[in-house]
Amino acid sequence: MTLEAYADTIVPGQKRFADDRAIAGVSTGGGAVQAGALELLQWDATGIHEGLDDLVRLVNEHALAYAAERRLTPDPTVPPFVALDYPDRAALIQRLTTPGHPEKEFWVLLSLFCNMAFDSAAHLNTAQAMEDGHPGLEAMGLSMPDADGLWRFQDYSYRREFARLHPDTTSTGSPA
Amino acid sequence: MSTTAERTDVLVIGSGFGGAIAAYHLAAGGADVTVLERGPWLESKEFEHDYKLGSSYTRAFDFTVGDGMSILGGNCVGGGSVVYFAAMPRAPRFVFDRQGSIGRRMWPQAVSRDTLDPWYDRVEESLSVTRQDWNDVSYAGGLWAAACNHAGRTANPLAVAIDNTKCVNCNWMMAGCRFEAKQSLLVNYLPAAIAHGARIRPLHEVQHLSRTPEGSYRVHYNVVHDDDYRLQAGSGVIEAKIVVMAAGAGATPVILQRSEAHLGTMPRAVGRYFSGNGERLNTAIIDEAKAAELFGLDRGDGLAYAANQIGKGPTVASWDRLDGSLPEFSRYSLEQLYFPPGLGTILAQVPGATGPSWFGKEKKEILKQWTSWLTIFTMIEDDNEGVFGPPPATGNAHRISQQMLGRGNLRYEPTKNTLGAWAASDAEVKEILEKDGLAKVMPWTNDLVGAYTVHPLSSCRMGDDPHTSALDDSNELRDHPGIFVTDGSSVPGALTVNPAMTIAALAERAMPGIVRAAQSRGISVTYGAPAPDGSTSGRSRVLPLLPSARG
Numbered sequence: 001m002t003l004e005a006y007a008d009t010i011v012p013g014q015k016r017f018a019d020d021r022a023i024a025g026v027s028t029g030g031g032a033v034q035a036g037a038l039e040l041l042q043w044d045a046t047g048i049h050e051g052l053d054d055l056v057r058l059v060n061e062h063a064l065a066y067a068a069e070r071r072l073t074p075d076p077t078v079p080p081f082v083a084l085d086y087p088d089r090a091a092l093i094q095r096l097t098t099p100g101h102p103e104k105e106f107w108v109l110l111s112l113f114c115n116m117a118f119d120s121a122a123h124l125n126t127a128q129a130m131e132d133g134h135p136g137l138e139a140m141g142l143s144m145p146d147a148d149g150l151w152r153f154q155d156y157s158y159r160r161e162f163a164r165l166h167p168d169t170t171s172t173g174s175p176a
Numbered sequence: 177m178s179t180t181a182e183r184t185d186v187l188v189i190g191s192g193f194g195g196a197i198a199a200y201h202l203a204a205g206g207a208d209v210t211v212l213e214r215g216p217w218l219e220s221k222e223f224e225h226d227y228k229l230g231s232s233y234t235r236a237f238d239f240t241v242g243d244g245m246s247i248l249g250g251n252c253v254g255g256g257s258v259v260y261f262a263a264m265p266r267a268p269r270f271v272f273d274r275q276g277s278i279g280r281r282m283w284p285q286a287v288s289r290d291t292l293d294p295w296y297d298r299v300e301e302s303l304s305v306t307r308q309d310w311n312d313v314s315y316a317g318g319l320w321a322a323a324c325n326h327a328g329r330t331a332n333p334l335a336v337a338i339d340n341t342k343c344v345n346c347n348w349m350m351a352g353c354r355f356e357a358k359q360s361l362l363v364n365y366l367p368a369a370i371a372h373g374a375r376i377r378p379l380h381e382v383q384h385l386s387r388t389p390e391g392s393y394r395v396h397y398n399v400v401h402d403d404d405y406r407l408q409a410g411s412g413v414i415e416a417k418i419v420v421m422a423a424g425a426g427a428t429p430v431i432l433q434r435s436e437a438h439l440g441t442m443p444r445a446v447g448r449y450f451s452g453n454g455e456r457l458n459t460a461i462i463d464e465a466k467a468a469e470l471f472g473l474d475r476g477d478g479l480a481y482a483a484n485q486i487g488k489g490p491t492v493a494s495w496d497r498l499d500g501s502l503p504e505f506s507r508y509s510l511e512q513l514y515f516p517p518g519l520g521t522i523l524a525q526v527p528g529a530t531g532p533s534w535f536g537k538e539k540k541e542i543l544k545q546w547t548s549w550l551t552i553f554t555m556i557e558d559d560n561e562g563v564f565g566p567p568p569a570t571g572n573a574h575r576i577s578q579q580m581l582g583r584g585n586l587r588y589e590p591t592k593n594t595l596g597a598w599a600a601s602d603a604e605v606k607e608i609l610e611k612d613g614l615a616k617v618m619p620w621t622n623d624l625v626g627a628y629t630v631h632p633l634s635s636c637r638m639g640d641d642p643h644t645s646a647l648d649d650s651n652e653l654r655d656h657p658g659i660f661v662t663d664g665s666s667v668p669g670a671l672t673v674n675p676a677m678t679i680a681a682l683a684e685r686a687m688p689g690i691v692r693a694a695q696s697r698g699i700s701v702t703y704g705a706p707a708p709d710g711s712t713s714g715r716s717r718v719l720p721l722l723p724s725a726r727g
Contacts, residue, residue, distance in 0.1 A: 009535070009536065010535045010536070011535070011539070011540050011543070012536065012537050012540055026537050027537055027540050031540065043229070044578070045229040045230060045404075045577060045578040045579075046229070046576075046577050047406070047575070047576035047577040047578070047581065048576070086537070087531070090531055090532050090535075090536050090537075093532070093535065094532050097623070097624065098623065099623050105241075105583075108624045108625065109576070111522065111535060111624075112522055112624075115521065115522040115535065116518050116522075118543070119517040119518060119521040119522070119543065120227035120516075120517040120518030120521075121227060121228070122227055122228060122229050122234075122518060123228065123229065124228055125226055125228050125231075126225065126226045126227045126228065127225070127226070136543075139540075139543060139544050140517065140543055140544065140546035140547070141482070141485075141544070141546055141547040142485060142546075143485060145225060149225060149226075150225050150346065150354065151225055151344075151346040151347070151348065151485075152344035152345070152346055153344065153345040153346065153486045153487075155475065155476065155486075156314055156315060156345035156483075156486050156487055156488075157310075157311060157312065157313055157314060157315060157318060158313075158315060158318040158473065158474075158475070159310065159311045160310060160318060161310045162310065162313075162318055162321035162322040162324075162325055162331065162471075163321040163322070163324050163325035163329070163330055163331035164325070164330045164331075165330060165331075165332050166330040166331075166332055166494075166495040166496065166498075167330070168495075168498075169332055169495075170266070171307075172300060172305065172306075172307055172335055173265070173306075173307030173308065173332065173333065173334065173335035174265045174266035174296075174335055174677075175265060175266065175267075175268040175269075175495055175498050175673065176268075176269070
C-alpha cells in the first residue's frame with residue numbers, strides 16, 4: 001500500500017474504489033498504479049526489487065517524522081505515508097529527492113521506475129500494452145502501431161520551407 | 177596466463193565510431209584485427225519497437241548515473257551509431273580555437289577545421305551524409321523552423337546519415353534502425369571490416385590492460401551475460417601489439433584508470449576534463465491553436481502539430497549563435513530533437529508549476545499533452561568539469577538493472593561559465609518559443625540525475641600540453657606507446673553541435689599514424705583503404721596531404 005501511495009504521488013490517478021487509501025484521487029484517469037508500477041518495481045530486471053521493503057520502511061519513517069514536524073496526527077490504521085494527504089506526500093518526496101539529501105539516489109530511482117510504468121510501460125510489450133489500453137501510453141496519446149507491431153508514418157512533414165538558412169552553411173549542410 | 181593468451185595484431189576495444197573505423201582500416205590494410213565489444217550484437221531484424229526492459233531499446237545502450245552528470249551511451253556492436261540520431265554536422269571553425277578554462281588553445285595545433293575538412297569529407301562519403309531539404313524535415317523540425325523564423329532567426333535542415341528512401345519516420349532510432357535507413361556502422365565500416373577478416377566479439381567487456389615483457393599488451397576482459405549484464409559468464413586475455421581504445425568517453429578512462437596498477441602511471445588528464453558537450457534539453461508545450469494561427473500549420477487532418485511521436489530525431493537546428501566573433505561560453509546551437517519516453521520524460525518540468533515541477537498532478541497534465549511537446553536540445557560550450565573517481569569493480573559502472581541503468585563514478589560540478597551558457601541558451605529557447613503565446617517552455621531539471629549528456633567527450637583528450645591532455649596529436653596515449661584512443665574521449669572539448677561527425681573524422685585522421693605504429697611493431701599492414709563501399713573521392717582529397725602515408 002505504501003509503494004502504491006508513492007507511485008500515485010509521482011503520477012496520480014483516480015481511486016479504484018470508494019475507500020481506496022493508497023491512491024489519493026487527485027487526478028482523473030489511471031496513474032502510475034493503474035499503469036502497473038508495482039509490477040514493474042517488483043520485477044527483478046529493475047534491480048531495485050530486493051530493496052523495496054527497506055524503501056517502504058524508510059519512507060514511512062520519514063512520513064512519521066514529517067507528520068510530527070507538521071503536528072499532523074496520522075491515521076494509525078494505514079501506513080504513515082499513506083496517511084498523509086496528497087500535498088504532504090508530494091512535499092515529502094520533494095524533500096527526499098532534493099540535491100544533498102543523503103538518500104536522494106534511492107528515491108530518485110524509485111520515482112524513475114514509477115514514472116516509467118506510466119510513460120513507457122517498461123514491464124510490458126509496447127504494442128500489446130497499447131492494444132490493452134495501457135492508461136499511461138493512452139493518456140500520452142501514442143498512436144497504435146501497424147498490424148506487425150511496428151510504427152510507420154507516411155505523413156511526417158509539412159513539406160514547407162519555413163526559414164532562411166544560416167548564411168554560413170556549407171554545401172553539404174554544415175556550419176561553415 | 178601469458179602462455180595461454182590468444183594473440184592478435186591489433187586489439188580494438190569498442191565498436192562505435194572510433195573502434196569501427198580503426199578496425200576497418202587496419203583489417204583492410206592486412207592486419208589481424210580483433211574487436212571486443214561489451215554489448216550484444218543485434219541484427220536489424222532484432223531491433224524492436226518496444227519499451228519493455230530487455231528489448232533492443234534497453235539492450236543497446238547504457239544510462240550511467242554519476243554525481244552531477246548522467247551519460248547515455250551505446251552498448252552494442254556499432255556502439256553509439258546504433259542509438260544515435262544520425263545528425264552529422266561538422267564542428268564550426270571557432271571550436272578548434274577554444275581555450276576553455278586552461279587559458280590556451282585546448283586542441284592540438286595540428287588540428288583545425290582546415291586540417292580536419294578532408295577527413296570530414298571522407299566520413300561524409302563513407303556514411304552517405306546528405307543535406308536534408310525541407311521535404312525531409314519532420315513536423316517537429318518544421319515547427320521549430322517556423323518558430324525560429326517568426327522570432328527573426330535562421331534555421332537549417334540538418335546534414336544526416338539517413339537513407340530517406342528507407343526511413344518510415346517511426347522515431348525508434350534509439351532502439352536501433354529496423355529498416356536500415358539510419359547509416360549506423362552496422363551497414364558500412366563494420367561489414368567492410370569483417371569482409372577484410374576482422375573478428376568482432378560481442379559481450380566482451382574489457383577490464384584492464386597489462387604489458388608483456390616484449391612491449392605488447394595483454395587485454396583482460398570479462399564475458400557479459402547475454403540478457404542480464406549484471407552477470408558474468410567467464411573471462412579471458414588477448415595479447416596484441418597495438419591496442420586501439422574506443423570504449424566511449426564514459427568507459428575508456430575507466431579502463432585506463434584500472435590499468436594503472438599494471439601499466440604504470442597514467443597521464444594526468446586520463447579521467448579528467450570530461451565534457452557533456454554542453455548539452456541540455458528544454459521541453460515546450462505547444463499551444464496547437466496558436467501554431468495554426470501564427471504559422472498556418474496544418475497536417476492535412478485538422479491538426480496543426482501534435483506530432484511529437486512522428487519523425488526521425490533532430491531535423492532542424494538554429495545556428496545563429498555559432499558566431500566565432502562572440503566570446504567563448506556564449507556560443508551554442510539550438511536543435512529540435514525527439515526524445516523517447518522512459519528515459520527523460522521524468523526530467524521534463526511543468527512550466528509555471530505551483531507544486532512539484534517534475535512529478536505529481538500538474539506533471540501528469542502535461543504528460544497528457546505529450547504529442548504537443550517540442551523538445552529543443554541545446555549544445556553550449558561547457559568547461560570540461562567532469563572528473564572520474566576510482567573505477568568500479570568491473571566495467572565502467574555498478575550495474576543496477578539487468579540492462580540500461582548503472583551508477584558510475586563521474587563527478588561533474590558545473591562552473592559559472594557552463595551555468596551561464598546554459599542559462600543564456602535556455603532564455604533564448606524561451607524567447608523563441610513563447611513569442612506570441614506559441615508555447616510554454618521549461619528546461620529539464622538537473623536536480624534528479626544531474627546534467628544529462630548523450631554525447632560524452634574529452635575524458636582522455638588529445639592536445640599539445642601533457643598536463644592537460646592524455647593523448648598527443650596522433651591520438652597515442654602519452655608514455656604508453658602502442659595504445660591509441662580514437663573515441664569521443666579524445667575530442668578536447670564541447671563542439672556546440674552533434675559530435676559523431678568529428679569523432680569519426682578524428683578517427684579517420686588518426687589511422688595513418690596508427691598504421692605506421694603497427695608497421696614499426698612488425699605488423700604487416702598498409703594504409704590506403706577506400707571508403708567502405710569502395711568510394712575514393714574522399715581518399716583522393718586526403719592522400720595528397722599525407723605523403724608519408726602513400727608509400
